[in-house]
Amino acid sequence: MDALDVIMNKDKIVPYFQPIISADTQLVIGYEVLARIELDDGVKSLGWFFKDHSIPEEYRQEVDEYVCHLAIEKFLSLKDDTKLFINVDMNEILATNGERLIKSLKSFELNGLLLSKIVIEFTEQDFKGDFSLLKHLLTYIQSLGVQIAIDDVGKAGSNLDQIAQLKPNIVKVDLEFLEGDAFPQLYRDVLYSLSLLTRKIGATLMFEGVGSFNQLNYAWRNGGRYYQGFYLSRPKPNFQKSDFCKMSLKKEFHHFIHYERKKIEAQFTLTEKLGLLLKNSLKKLKSLDSYDDVVMQIAKELDEVSFRVYICDHDGYQQSGNAVKDKNNWHLEEGSRFKNWSWRPYFLENIVRMNYERKGILSDLYTDIEKDEIIRTYSFPIDDRLFLFVDIPYNYLFEQDGLI
Numbered sequence: 001m002d003a004l005d006v007i008m009n010k011d012k013i014v015p016y017f018q019p020i021i022s023a024d025t026q027l028v029i030g031y032e033v034l035a036r037i038e039l040d041d042g043v044k045s046l047g048w049f050f051k052d053h054s055i056p057e058e059y060r061q062e063v064d065e066y067v068c069h070l071a072i073e074k075f076l077s078l079k080d081d082t083k084l085f086i087n088v089d090m091n092e093i094l095a096t097n098g099e100r101l102i103k104s105l106k107s108f109e110l111n112g113l114l115l116s117k118i119v120i121e122f123t124e125q126d127f128k129g130d131f132s133l134l135k136h137l138l139t140y141i142q143s144l145g146v147q148i149a150i151d152d153v154g155k156a157g158s159n160l161d162q163i164a165q166l167k168p169n170i171v172k173v174d175l176e177f178l179e180g181d182a183f184p185q186l187y188r189d190v191l192y193s194l195s196l197l198t199r200k201i202g203a204t205l206m207f208e209g210v211g212s213f214n215q216l217n218y219a220w221r222n223g224g225r226y227y228q229g230f231y232l233s234r235p236k237p238n239f240q241k242s243d244f245c246k247m248s249l250k251k252e253f254h255h256f257i258h259y260e261r262k263k264i265e266a267q268f269t270l271t272e273k274l275g276l277l278l279k280n281s282l283k284k285l286k287s288l289d290s291y292d293d294v295v296m297q298i299a300k301e302l303d304e305v306s307f308r309v310y311i312c313d314h315d316g317y318q319q320s321g322n323a324v325k326d327k328n329n330w331h332l333e334e335g336s337r338f339k340n341w342s343w344r345p346y347f348l349e350n351i352v353r354m355n356y357e358r359k360g361i362l363s364d365l366y367t368d369i370e371k372d373e374i375i376r377t378y379s380f381p382i383d384d385r386l387f388l389f390v391d392i393p394y395n396y397l398f399e400q401d402g403l404i
């Protein structure tokens with residue numbers, strides 16, 4: 001099929017609607033409009049048609065307006081609170097200073113559509129024009145009550161600080177391009193920053209391309225509030241009952257919560273176990289022991305749990321050398337003595353918390369720079385100015401249930 005076939009068969013082009021489901025109510029909160037062509041040999045997506053810039057712009061615009069018109073007409077018959085997500089190309093919109101878009105928004109409004117029910121989707125990394133003009137237009141559109149969603153965030157080339165400046169209402173991340181259920185660690189970290197960013201700027205994080213149970217779980221674990229994808233529903237020519245997947249989603253959330261709860265419990269169990277071990281080990285120490293003796297003795301007692309032990313004071317200055325396990329032997333490394341670690345994320349917060357609660361803290365999973373592997377650190381207050389740090393290797397965490 002080529003562009004001409006599309007134009008010749010305009011009467012066979014129809015809007016399809018893919019539901020977007022919210023995690024908090026498990027109900028449909030909106031539909032993304034997707035253009036489809038219903039031919040004798042089946043229904044085909046027209047995504048390629050809008051992305052192909054070798055097709056004259058007026059053709060694409062004509063089809064776009066046609067689909068949009070049909071979609072709005074159908075949407076007006078839907079008497080509930082759902083929103084309609086419409087894709088636009090901001091390069092084309094800004095070529096006319098946004099006038100065409102604003103004109104069509106106003107005409108929707110004349111037809112009885114509340115503009116607060118419209119969400120405009122666009123891809124930030126495809127935008128080639130003047131960023132300040134874009135920002136200006138989006139602010140204006142938002143002032144009309146229309147919401148803005150930035151599409152395809154998280155792929156290579158998306159620019160987090162620009163996204164923050166555009167202040168979208170919704171940030172859409174596509175999970176579809178991830179092969180199967182394998183989620184590379186790097187991508188997890190990008191998503192983690194995205195979930196922090198959306199939280200900071202007051203935007204809603206949404207995952208599309210949810211194609212499997214594991215991807216849904218992933219979206220849920222990464223702060224996604226809205227979900228869209230084949231796993232929930234394919235795009236359809238009609239709207240669906242707003243609670244069509246409420247029961248199944250509730251069941252799946254139950255699995256997720258059960259599993260995460262087990263993981264959190266495993267972390268508490270380890271925290272408690274290490275706390276007891278250290279309390280007993282510290283009792284055996286003599287007041288004459290140097291900091292280096294302390295870390296070496298404790299390291300030997302925690303032989304199976306740790307690969308590195310050291311002591312810092314409450315300002316973060318390391319007071320001992322590093323007790324380090326090499327193969328199966330512990331030895332002392334001098335290199336880090338008197339270095340300061342107060343600049344590390346969470347460091348000071350943890351020191352204050354340990355002083356306040358008088359008990360140890362297990363860190364999140366993070367990559368150790370020297371070892372280049374995922375570890376956790378257990379920290380423990382010796383008294384109110386000395387703190388013990390016990391680094392736990394990946395191997396140990398992996399062998400226990402729920403610690404990775």
Ligand code: CA
Nearest residue numbers: 032087121151
């Ligand atoms: Ca889209």
